[in-house]
Amino acid sequence: MDLHLTDKVALITGASRGIGKYIAEALAREGCAVGICARSEDDLNETATHIRDAYGVSVYTEVADLTQSDTPGTFVEKAAEALGGVDIYVGNVGGNLRGDFMELSDDDWDAIIDLNLKSHVRASRAAIPHIRNAGGGSICYISSIYGRELGGAGLTLYNTTKSALISMGKVMAQELAPENIRVNTVAPGSIRFPGGSWDRRVKENPEAMQAFVEENLPIGRFGRAEEVADAVAFLVSERASLITGACINIDGGQSHSLI
Ligand SMILES: NC(=O)c1ccc[n+]([C@@H]2O[C@H](COP(=O)([O-])OP(=O)(O)OC[C@H]3O[C@@H](n4cnc5c(N)ncnc54)[C@H](OP(=O)(O)O)[C@@H]3O)[C@@H](O)[C@H]2O)c1
Numbered sequence: 061m062d063l064h065l066t067d068k069v070a071l072i073t074g075a076s077r078g079i080g081k082y083i084a085e086a087l088a089r090e091g092c093a094v095g096i097c098a099r100s101e102d103d104l105n106e107t108a109t110h111i112r113d114a115y116g117v118s119v120y121t122e123v124a125d126l127t128q129s130d131t132p133g134t135f136v137e138k139a140a141e142a143l144g145g146v147d148i149y150v151g152n153v154g155g156n157l158r159g160d161f162m163e164l165s166d167d168d169w170d171a172i173i174d175l176n177l178k179s180h181v182r183a184s185r186a187a188i189p190h191i192r193n194a195g196g197g198s199i200c201y202i203s204s205i206y207g208r209e210l211g212g213a214g215l216t217l218y219n220t221t222k223s224a225l226i227s228m229g230k231v232m233a234q235e236l237a238p239e240n241i242r243v244n245t246v247a248p249g250s251i252r253f254p255g256g257s258w259d260r261r262v263k264e265n266p267e268a269m270q271a272f273v274e275e276n277l278p279i280g281r282f283g284r285a286e287e288v289a290d291a292v293a294f295l296v297s298e299r300a301s302l303i304t305g306a307c308i309n310i311d312g313g314q315s316h317s318l319i
Contacts, residue, residue: 063297066091068197069143070296071136073126073183074153076103078256079202079248079285083150084119085111086289087296092148093118095139099125118143126153126179127171136186146190147197148296151180151225154202158214168217176221181228188241196240198296199232201225202288205247205315208307222247226307233305242304244295249311252282279312 065087075084076098084094088111098104101123108119120142124131140146154176157168180201191197206215207222226245233243250272252258262269262282273281291310294300309315 061299063090063293063299065293065297068092068147069095069140069145070148070150071095071139071146071183071187072150072152073132073135073179074098075150076100076107078253079251079288080150080152081107082253082285082289083152083202083292085114086286086293087148087150088115088117088119090293090297091115091117093120093143095120095122095135095143095146097122097124097126097135097139098153099123126183127174129178129182132179132182133186136183136190140187140190145194146187147194149184149187149191149197149199150292150296151183151199151201153179154204154222156215156218159217160214161216164217172217172221176218177224177228180225184232188236191241192239197242198300199229199236199241199243200292200296201229201243201245202292203229203245203247203307205249205309205311205317207245208247208309208319209315209317229307230305237304242300244300244303244305245307246288246291246295247307247309247311247315248283248288249309249314250277250282251285251288253285256285258282277312277314281312283310283312 070087070092072084074080075096104121120139122135203225204222211219229245
């Protein structure tokens, strides 16, 4: 299936490594110029060099801490100028801070809300005028199955912010549909890739993680970052032209929610 993504411009946050890097790579493979950002310059440069060499597309990089109020917008504006506009925004950056509800401080809440929600508010607000100028396009947020259902004790920050991201995308989809801008969310389950959090846990405690897989992952293995990236590439492409306001599980059957 040709996704018709050649020469589109896609911006992906938190894409020096992990799922964001795989998404940038999948979009570059389809012919997109990509703008990527993260805090570590070395990781960013390594990823950018790899993508340029492998796919021959333009790559814009920006060293940015997206929890700072002005950096998401600055990233979008500079990337748009360097790459000639924006067609696609993928809000991937996100993280977790475990803790009992009663132990979490205002600073903890602010930090994770800034990272998991407000970075995407700010980057989207900057990207939408460019997407409008392009005559339409697509936004995709990376939430989690724990934005759709209970993650468990200690996950108030993660659960709350990942649910909020799905909510925000759903409302934005309604507002932006008349302008040919589609907004969707994906909800990955447990995704393992080299250097990622699940990879670390498997290496630290292989027996417990084998039991986790058997109990929780019906397909009998962790998800792969490439599987998330391929679904995102389809969703942001015109081949998904009727899909907006959706949240798609990418979890091998891990989640239990009926909605
Ligand atoms: N892995 C999973 O199993 C899983 C499951 C469900 C959902 N998700 C979601 O998928 C997304 C990606 O997860 P991941 O596991 O790939 O994460 P990861 O391996 O920790 O990678 C995160 C990326 O974001 C960058 N980043 C982190 N904080 C940043 C900040 N403040 N400003 C700018 N960049 C920042 C990191 O680079 P620097 O550290 O250099 O900044 C890195 O490039 C997240 O939203 C996560 O919640 C992951």
